[in-house]
Amino acid sequence: xxxxxRLAELGITLPKVPEPAGNYVHAVQTGNLVFLSxxxxxxxxxxxxxxxxxxxxxxAEAYQHARSVGLTLLAVLKEHLGDLDRVRRVVKVxxxxxxxxxxxxxxxxxxxxxxxxxxxxxxRGRHARSAVGMGSLPHGITVEIxxxxxxx
Numbered sequence: 001x002x003x004x005x006r007l008a009e010l011g012i013t014l015p016k017v018p019e020p021a022g023n024y025v026h027a028v029q030t031g032n033l034v035f036l037s038x039x040x041x042x043x044x045x046x047x048x049x050x051x052x053x054x055x056x057x058x059x060a061e062a063y064q065h066a067r068s069v070g071l072t073l074l075a076v077l078k079e080h081l082g083d084l085d086r087v088r089r090v091v092k093v094x095x096x097x098x099x100x101x102x103x104x105x106x107x108x109x110x111x112x113x114x115x116x117x118x119x120x121x122x123x124r125g126r127h128a129r130s131a132v133g134m135g136s137l138p139h140g141i142t143v144e145i146x147x148x149x150x151x152x
Contacts, residue, residue, distance in 0.1 A: 003084035006120055014075040015042065015068075021138075027080040033091070034080060034149045039072045040141040041065035050140035054103030062142050066095065066112030069145040073113070074120065081151060090117045090127040092148040098141060099133035106131040113145050 007014070020026060020037075028035045041049050053062040078084050095110030097103070110131035117125035127147075137144050 001085065003087070003120060007084075010119060012071065012120070014078060015072055017075050017079050018072070026076045029080070029151070032088070032150055032152070034077065034151055036073050036076055036147045036149065038094075038096070038144045038146040039069050039076070040138065040144050041068045042072070043068070048139065049142045051098070051142060052100045052103075053097050053109060053142055054100035054105070057142050059105045059108050062097065062109040063112035065142045066110050066145060067116050068112075069143055070113035070116035073145065073147055074116075077149060084120075086152045087121060087124060088150045088152055089124050090121060090147060091150050093117070093127050093129045094146050095129065095131045096134045096137060096144045097131065098137040098143065103133060106133050109143060110145065112143075 017026065024037055026037050043049055049057065049065050051057045053059065074084065077087065093110065093113060095113060097106045097109050099106065110129065114129060117127065
C-alpha cells in the first residue's frame with residue numbers, strides 16, 4: 001500500500017482505464033516485464049487534447065498532457081497487477097510528440113510523464129527514455145506514450 005499512500009499524499013486519483021481502441025490489450029507481461037501499450041492524453045474535463053505541439057499547443061500544455069498519459073499508464077498497470085507496490089522499476093518510456101516541424105522541445109514535453117513516475121515511485125520511477133517528434137498521431141492527439149515496467 002506504499003504506492004497507494006503516495007498517490008493519496010500527492011492528491012492523485014487514477015483515471016478509469018479506457019477500452020482498447022482496436023484489437024490489442026493494454027498490457028502484456030512476459031516474465032517480470034510488463035509492456036504497456038501506447039496511450040493518449042485526456043484533459044481534466046474528459047476531452048481529448050489535439051493539435052501540433054509548438055504550433056497549436058504550448059510545451060507547458062503538452063507537459064500536462066504527457067502527465068495525464070502517465071496517470072492512464074499507472075491505471076493500466078494497477079488494473080494488470082492489482083497492486084502498484086509490485087513495481088520494481090520503470091525500465092523504459094517511449095514518448096511521441098505530435099510536433100510542428102520546427103519544434104525541438106520533445107524531452108520537456110515527455111518530462112510530464114517521467115516526472116510523475118519519479119513522484120510516485122521515487123528512484124524506482126527513474127527510467128531510460130526516448131522522446132521523439134512525429135508528423136502525426138492518431139486522431140491528432142498531442143502525445144502518445146508507452147512504457148516497460150519490471151515487476152515482482
